[in-house]
Amino acid sequence: IAGITQAPTSQILAAGRRMTLRCTQDMRHNAMYWYRQDLGLGLRLIHYSNTAGTTGKGEVPDGYSVSRANTDDFPLTLASAVPSQTSVYFCASSQRGGNTDTQYFGPGTRLTVL
Amino acid sequence: EDQVTQSPEALRLQEGESSSLNCSYTVSGLRGLFWYRQDPGKGPEFLFTLYSAGEEKEKERLKATLTKKESFLHITAPKPEDSATYLCAVHGTQGGSEKLVFGKGTKLTVNP
Numbered sequence: 143i144a145g146i147t148q149a150p151t152s153q154i155l156a157a158g159r160r161m162t163l164r165c166t167q168d169m170r171h172n173a174m175y176w177y178r179q180d181l182g183l184g185l186r187l188i189h190y191s192n193t194a195g196t197t198g199k200g201e202v203p204d205g206y207s208v209s210r211a212n213t214d215d216f217p218l219t220l221a222s223a224v225p226s227q228t229s230v231y232f233c234a235s236s237q238r239g240g241n242t243d244t245q246y247f248g249p250g251t252r253l254t255v256l
Numbered sequence: 257e258d259q260v261t262q263s264p265e266a267l268r269l270q271e272g273e274s275s276s277l278n279c280s281y282t283v284s285g286l287r288g289l290f291w292y293r294q295d296p297g298k299g300p301e302f303l304f305t306l307y308s309a310g311e312e313k314e315k316e317r318l319k320a321t322l323t324k325k326e327s328f329l330h331i332t333a334p335k336p337e338d339s340a341t342y343l344c345a346v347h348g349t350q351g352g353s354e355k356l357v358f359g360k361g362t363k364l365t366v367n368p
Binding site: 146173175182183184185187190192198200232234236238241242243244245246247248249250 | 288290292298299300301302305307343345347356360
């Protein structure tokens with residue numbers, strides 16, 4: 143069982159370019175999340191999806207969009223990248239339904255926008 | 257607003273020197289407190305979930321405890337392979353698990 147896979151592992155991108163970060167989970171979790179992690183700021187939620195077909199905004203959604211066409215995939219798109227989007231991006235998933243649920247993280251994508 | 261503060265920011269230990277990491281939190285009501293371990297260049301790895309004050313959980317050299325205001329991650333006789341950043345997160349009663357709030361972490365270095 144792979145858990146969560148993310149692609150690419152790392153990417154250098156010119157400002158203004160469009161970029162999609164891919165995330166796939168094989169745990170059949172209903173909820174998925176995208177975070178960015180920056181030095182000194184910790185993990186911040188960008189977007190989330192409680193179930194296939196639905197999405198919601200997190201703490202820092204501006205400049206990002208997501209879709210959830212099926213249970214397993216949750217791509218994150220930067221329509222026109224800017225240098226402030228340089229960060230490490232983590233996808234996570236959880237099985238919602240109880241009082242709380244544990245989020246499991248992927249290995250991350252390191253993105254540099256020049 | 258839910259808040260999490262971890263201390264210290266960084267901790268250096270000698271191998272075998274036991275210590276504790278602190279996670280202080282403020283929530284309207286606690287659904288769960290989570291500990292993760294994060295190695296450089298990797299994603300956070302789940303360690304424990306604590307649900308109520310007085311609860312304790314152990315895994316190898318790690319023991320997590322919970323009070324109404326804080327959680328401690330006790331590391332007994334650490335080894336160099338315990339070196340990592342340890343993250344604490346809380347899920348309060350206001351909202352779903354998308355409301356998980358993370359601390360900034362404690363970077364632990366264990367020297368041989």
